[in-house]
Amino acid sequence: MKERERRVLLTSLPSISTEVLQKLTFDLKVNAPLAVPFDYSRLPTQVPAYIEVNGSLISIYERKTRVLLKLANKAVGKEEEEINKPISIYIQWSSGSTYNNMGRPPCCDKLGVKKGPWTPEEDITLVSYIQDHGPGNWRAIPTTTGLKRCSKSCRLRWTNYLRPGIKRGNFTDYEEKLIIHLQALLGNRWAAIAAYLPERTDNDIKNYWNTHLRKKISKAQELSNYESNSKGQWERRLQTDINMAKQALSDALSLEKPICDSTESKNSSGYSSAIYASSAENISKLLKGWVKKCSVSNTSDQACSASSTGGTTTTTSFATNLLPEASETSLFYGESKPSIEVSTPFSMLETWLFDESTVDQQLGQDDLLDVSLVDTYHDLF
DNA sequence: AAAATTACCAACCGCCATACG
DNA sequence: CCGTATGGCGGTTGGTAATTT
Numbered sequence: 001m002k003e004r005e006r007r008v009l010l011t012s013l014p015s016i017s018t019e020v021l022q023k024l025t026f027d028l029k030v031n032a033p034l035a036v037p038f039d040y041s042r043l044p045t046q047v048p049a050y051i052e053v054n055g056s057l058i059s060i061y062e063r064k065t066r067v068l069l070k071l072a073n074k075a076v077g078k079e080e081e082e083i084n085k086p087i088s089i090y091i092q093w094s095s096g097s098t099y100n101n102m103g104r105p106p107c108c109d110k111l112g113v114k115k116g117p118w119t120p121e122e123d124i125t126l127v128s129y130i131q132d133h134g135p136g137n138w139r140a141i142p143t144t145t146g147l148k149r150c151s152k153s154c155r156l157r158w159t160n161y162l163r164p165g166i167k168r169g170n171f172t173d174y175e176e177k178l179i180i181h182l183q184a185l186l187g188n189r190w191a192a193i194a195a196y197l198p199e200r201t202d203n204d205i206k207n208y209w210n211t212h213l214r215k216k217i218s219k220a221q222e223l224s225n226y227e228s229n230s231k232g233q234w235e236r237r238l239q240t241d242i243n244m245a246k247q248a249l250s251d252a253l254s255l256e257k258p259i260c261d262s263t264e265s266k267n268s269s270g271y272s273s274a275i276y277a278s279s280a281e282n283i284s285k286l287l288k289g290w291v292k293k294c295s296v297s298n299t300s301d302q303a304c305s306a307s308s309t310g311g312t313t314t315t316t317s318f319a320t321n322l323l324p325e326a327s328e329t330s331l332f333y334g335e336s337k338p339s340i341e342v343s344t345p346f347s348m349l350e351t352w353l354f355d356e357s358t359v360d361q362q363l364g365q366d367d368l369l370d371v372s373l374v375d376t377y378h379d380l381f
Numbered sequence: 382a383a384a385a386t387t388a389c390c391a392a393c394c395g396c397c398a399t400a401c402g
Numbered sequence: 403c404c405g406t407a408t409g410g411c412g413g414t415t416g417g418t419a420a421t422t423t
Contacts, residue, residue, distance in 0.1 A: 117391070139408060155409070156392070191411060206412075207390050 114148040118157055122147060126154055127162055135163070160203045167199035171208055179205055180213060 118126075129145045135158060138151035147154065160166075171179070175197060182193040190202035190209075197205065 115393075136409090151408070152410090153392080159410095160391075188412065202411075203391080210413095211389060 113150050113153075115153070118149075118161075122149065123157070123162060126157060130158060130162075135159075160201045165199060166201060166204075168204075171200075171212075175200070176208075176213065179209065180217065183209060183213075 125145050125147055126141065126149075129141055133140075138155040141147060141151060141154045142149055149157075178196065179193060182196055186192050188206075188209075190206040194200055194202035194205050
């Protein structure tokens with residue numbers, strides 16, 4: 001590190017949030033012991049490349065606790081067994097430094113708009129503004145704050161990284177299964193999926209899908225190809241369910257079409273709402289709530305399409321949200337964004353994915369979702 | 382030990398829907 | 403009604419770290 005313009009000791013390592021950044025800005029050079037181990041996943045990723053442990057300067061590039069602790073121990077010459085003793089940790093960076101060199105480098109500087117990784121100073125500026133004015137009105141941020149970033153970049157930085165409540169680090173088994181379920185249900189509609197994982201951003205979910213789950217599933221599919229018997233059984237069952245679901249949905253929609261017609265606009269395939277569900281009963285049950293909601297509102301367009309514009313932080317009931325979402329995209333047949341096609345052999349996935357005991361266990365310790373959602377989730381599968 | 386490959390993920394791009402004048 | 407600006411979303415990129423060869 002060339003300079004130590006900023007230096008702060010955090011008594012804990014919180015997620016990157018308003019108060020942290022404020023602390024970094026206004027409450028520098030505080031000295032107090034930090035108990036370790038701490039949850040390094042709560043440290044903002046790729047922040048300050050250097051950390052000071054009991055007077056020794058070390059660099060960090062990883063956000064995993066064990067890595068940091070290893071480095072910390074190395075720096076203070078302790079063995080891992082002793083890491084539970086309180087030590088002092090400083091986090092620091094130079095004012096001109098960037099978080100790291102990851103991500104796409106600035107490719108063009110048109111009109112003085114900066115691109116590429118955000119600096120800590122930019123983050124502070126952005127968060128300070130949002131603290132005062134709240135999120136939204138992104139176009140005002142560059143002009144008001146002097147940030148040389150486009151409004152789009154500001155919004156992205158906030159929603160994907162800076163806003164409080166973002167959970168980072170490894171996905172739990174429960175989250176993983178939920179993502180797979182929702183992906184099968186909703187397709188690659190990451191924002192909609194993220195609505196059911198409030199602590200995860202759509203970008204994170206998308207990345208996780210692309211880097212982990214997609215491969216996992218395709219591997220499982222390959223293996224499943226060897227299990228022709230169980231495969232046939234499962235597919236027949238699924239096919240039956242889908243046919244029944246389609247029929248139920250078709251009936252219901254034909255009754256309510258004048259009210260909720262707008263939701264059909266995207267569906268020319270004939271399967272406006274092929275829902276992934278275990279029975280037509282579930283479909284009907286969910287549909288009932290949705291149709292009711294549509295009927296209550298005179299402005300049917302709003303009622304029926306409201307959830308499709310849902311952001312990542314809004315929490316709506318599964319039943320009211322699910323169907324409008326699902327109705328826009330055919331999930332198994334003939335759509336431009338097929339997810340796990342109906343032809344997917346699920347036999348291998350089935351035991352792993354539908355292992356409800358795991359979900360139940362996780363639910364007890366990991367209160368990610370409200371009960372109603374999980375109930376419905378269980379109903380569905 | 383070095384080279385090659387893979388994994389990761391922040392941040393970009395382009396498209397679309399909506400708001401606004 | 404029309405054109406433009408903006409917000410939101412999904413797909414993609416590409417530099418570095420980690421892992422494998």
